[in-house]
Amino acid sequence: MGAGSHHWSVVDRSGQAWFVKVDDLGAVDAGRDDAFHGLERAFGVALALRRDAGLDFVLAPIPAATGALVRRLTSRYALSVFPMVEGAAGHFGAHRPEDRAELAGLLAALHEATPLVADVAPRSDLALPGRDGLEEALRDLDREWTGGPYAEPARALLTAHAGQVRRSLAEFDSRVEQVRDPGTAWVVTHGEPHPGNILRTPAGPRLVDWDTVLVAPPERDLWMLTPALARMLGEDETGDGGDVLARYTRLTGRAVTAAGLALYPLWWRLADIAAFVDDLRRPHGPGGDAAAALTYLTGYLESGRD
Template sequence: MEDLPVGLSDDELAAGLARFGVTGTPVYAPLGFGDYHWSAGDHFTSVADLTAKPLDGLRQAMETTASLSALPFVVAPLRADDGETVVLLNGRYALSVFPFVAGEAGTFGNPPPAGVNELLAELHACSPPPHTPAAALDLPGRATLAALLDDPGEWFSTSAREIFVAHAEVVRARLTELDRLAAALPPERVVTHGEPHAGNVIRTADGLKLVDWDTVGLAPPERDLWLTGGQSPFYALRWSLDDIAQFIEKLRAPHERSRDAELSMHYFRTTLEAL
């Protein structure tokens, strides 16, 4: 995120970092479009907004990632003073801390570097840790989309409402198509990363590293492979519909004009147009 999180103080962040033994002044890193990140010496932090990412699911994902740390390409979370991989900063935000990885990061939208599929093959072949979550097939934001299809209501952003209404029938048709494609998925379930796109791959002196494991879960291999050159109409469509639902939540919430709000509107429009 490019904007700083609303409702999180510097003191709350510092107190959370201290529980991981991290001191000094963290430097904000405007990366990605979901969590908030700071670099702090030899550490890299990820702060999740619990209104969008439930705490129990985040903890389960981080514990799974910690259990996968024997795989050389897994950048796993560190543990706090009480052994937890996720620490509450306040009622809305939670912190995870990782070792800082020196290297060249990719960019979302670009092809992943050569060798990523070999890492994924190793991941898919590993024995799942006992607490590995199942990656849900259903669309997390389906209820939001369904409610707005029935009644767009009054949004905070009138222009966002108008864009959605103009594409409502396409969204409705794609939801039906998603259900049809889900029924045809193979039964195989393996440990998947969930988002192994170029932006989550770092090229280092020790080889490729995969970061951002909060989407780890048991699923068909196609959940990963469609992002690295494979084919999966289900997961490609699910990604687009999930993006639309997430942008809806950002655009419905009251906010001041900001770079993140502008990006949300841009990607909301372009994703709908591409359905």
């Protein structure tokens, strides 16, 4: 389920079950070492949040006997082991209104733990991942794309919406400058606290998938408590999220900025567009992930603003 990793339930010789995750470090050699070390660092932050900050809702990996949290299987793949937890997994989408206040409390506790991990957690550079490749694709619309059966449909789609994408990139740059305010305190953030990363257990909710952890503006997490995620996914909006954000402010004393809330839905949309375009320009065959990438790219571009 999801993208970028594979998962197994593994039972050891004593009969204990574990959740085993294997992450894909990238289709090409360049960057794989950085991806592996980034994974090590992110999982180290997750473990510190659970062990040192006492955040039970952080589902962190189990260290090996050596203390390592990730093992390199091959050049491309890395393995990590997690406890097998009884519970109900969520699905990617907007949060239910009745769940948002609880999640605001979890995020408040996470953000308040920043001093314990500030020295080890990676810091956001506010850059858009895959931007260079997306801009290259925008410059290459006049030539045939030959990566596979979905390459030319992707080129035609991007050509039709190139103006929209370029305007979104310019808007992104403007939002980044607003968020760089040196007077705003950044916090440790999960990055993707949507329902698909919430495991409902008898002991309470657990937040999974910590490979995206960064010190960043708090709105990197908080925008998912607003109707912005529903709008992006074409789902029905419920409420304006103001009461939930007010609860977060009461718990932390930290104001939520409009600039940050505007930046991160745009970041998410553009990062996905860049990733799908990159996938469809690379060699690929029919069906599978490539077909899904074209479907998702179509959804983003055709629901965007022209």
